[in-house]
Amino acid sequence: MNMIKKAGSSSLTIAITVFYMVYFALGGGVSPHGLAGDALGALLALNILLGAFNKAARCVSRPVITPAGIEAMDASTVIENAVNPDEAIKSIFDKSGISQREINGAYYGVRGRFSFVPEAVLRLGIAMFLASILISSHVRSQEVAEMGQGDSMDVFGSQITLDEVRAPLDEQLVVTGSQGVFTLAGVGAVISSEHGKIDITTGFPKRLGSEYFRIADIGYKQGVSIGNAQMDCFLNVLPPGKSDECNLQSGGVSFTLEPFNSVKKGLFTGKVYNLKSPLLNINNEIIVGEGQSMTLNGQVASLGKGSVYVSVHAVYDPALPWAYAGSMTALAGLLLSIAKLFWRMEMLCAVASGDKVYIGYGVDAYRRWAVNKFRQWVS
């Protein structure tokens, strides 16, 4: 019962957050799938939203003005033996610059009535994001498909075809020192299905049908023929120095990129790799390039045409747009919150009771200075 009364309060938000964090920590950091986690998350989102509604309602609604209510405000004063109470009230409102309104014989005025907006936007964003986490943890399903140009695959029951791969790989990549930095920008691909065609990148996911797609990784798709058998190896060997295994007929074989030259770069010697048409080092023994043959475990093997493959990450998740909307809204709320430095709500209330005039003042920030100002108005 007490908890219901405190719904929307910051103390309840803090309490639920602590419980949620403890649950999160005890769960080993995994997504909170359990019923208790869902309940806590939903409660937290609801309480955060309710807090925003409460504050908005307090700011927007008309106050009930009574002498007791005025005395409970941040600062209040009583003018005894007021000859003309209405005149006295008007004079204080004029001094404060807050416009005066009448309600059932009492007076009130609010400045910065909508100063709750930044906080409300922030709260709304957080609640949306929390809700999307909860929904996503139950409804999300995902697949990763390694595809070269022209490959087709069944993803969530739809036939997806990779029409084009864009990978700006260097023909001469120089790697110097032991800690080279390798980055690859501008990787993209075009995929199509019965729902249409989209251009996907390593950036934000894009929607095709009811699924979202994004490039998660890149590597080499290398054709290898041993005898009459032909197969494709998906080699995850980028950046240079990394090795990957491919299971050929004769067993697992290790592949690494091999430099084709070495150059002097400043003070140091660097290795030069051709990433467009790479040389491959097999089992640390044989170095071969596209179209070349070798003897592998007594069998003649030859490398066919090599190309680039991309790992396409496909996700079915109706909550994903809400997660983005929530995070963007929260970010907007956070930026808007800067306005709170100079945007605050002030409320001036006054009511005459007999020859006494009760005047109260409430403010939601910079209390010390605001109250001192109020005393100047009423002095």
Place this chain on the structure above:
Amino acid sequence: MAELFTASFKEALQCTLLISILFFIPKIWEQRAFLLTGISLSFPGFFIGLSGYAGDALIFARHMTEIALLYMPAAYVYFNHSRQVNTGLIKPALIILGLLILFFEMASLGLVANETLSESGGLSYLILASGLAIGFSPLIFCGRLHAKAGIGERAHAPAVLLMAFSLNLLFGGVKEAGDVDAYMSFLDGAANLLNTASALVQQLLMVKSHPFLYSPMGGLFEFLSGDRAAMSLTVVVFAFPPLYLLAKIISRPDPEPDTQQSPAERRLGIAFFRRGLMWHAAPVLISLFAIIIVIHTANASLTPMFEPPFVPVRESEDAPGNIIIPLSGREFDFSDGKLRKFVYYYGNRQVLFISMLKPDGTLGVALDECEICKPAEWNKAAQGYAQRGGHLVCKYCVTPVAVESLNKPGGCNPIPVPFKTGDGTLIISLDDLISVYKSAKELQKKGTHL
């Protein structure tokens, strides 16, 4: 034996400090129940430690208590102000919780005693008891002193509690038991939490980072899951309670003027109120200062100074008049970006110089001494530079110097030495090195700082 005396004296003194600060809280001195609680908590603490139980649970409980105590004064002020929670019971609970620290301090002492007593005989009990007696003796005068000074009348209970707990964090902790303190423990936890939360959000938004492919907001998530974000979060968490309390104290409005009072009386009332605010704010400022020291000490320990030993070099036989140092070899490789120190013996004098690969891929060579800082003979160990993260640090004035500015004269930068590179080697002309060394010595003759 001396170790046991020092440990018992130190722990007892820490407890005395804590208790004496708690005396500042109005009326606590009169309410003996608090004191009895503290004393009764101390004994089981000591005996648990003495029994040799130093499990993780005790350390975990202590860290949780310390962080809770740091936050409770701020929570008390917040709830008291917002009237959301009945704070009637919070204050005594807070004080009792504060006294729990005595339990942990005595448990630490018990552990030290356990280690020492198992090795020596009955005399050690006497040494332990004398250390405790001397450490606790200031308490005899404490109550009287407080009553005389009347400080308790003016003190602000949450502020005093915060001061007690932050000083305890500064002087106490669990280092006696060879463990990490609450700050470092929290830092570890924050790093874990941020790492996990970042990964979870990236997974949710489908923007998982990749080692070399572009990913949206990759820099943001890298920052959030890195050490700097964890450190920033920890600093915010530890510095928040004193800053919040300070803001609450300073933002209290002046008292409402009494219409019966004369203007002079009103002004006097306001002046008295503002003096009171200073009394309330003083313990908070002390605790803020203590927390800054805790944070700084912990952060400095995370990025220790790197100072390699001097490698002796001599004139090259192949190129007389030059010192030739290979840039990579069995001993070291300049490409790791670490500071290297060399010594050239010039007659009976040592010419110390440093070299390092700068982030732009060029080398920097300089004498291992500063143009400005000249430590005195007795303080010669403070001469030269060490590396801390991406900076060189003058060991004398602890000024960080950007590595990029190596080879540029002025300020706290090391004195540059001309050099050449060629064929994977660093070439320094001996004439240049000696000439720079002699000029530096001339400069040094002008005077020292100490």
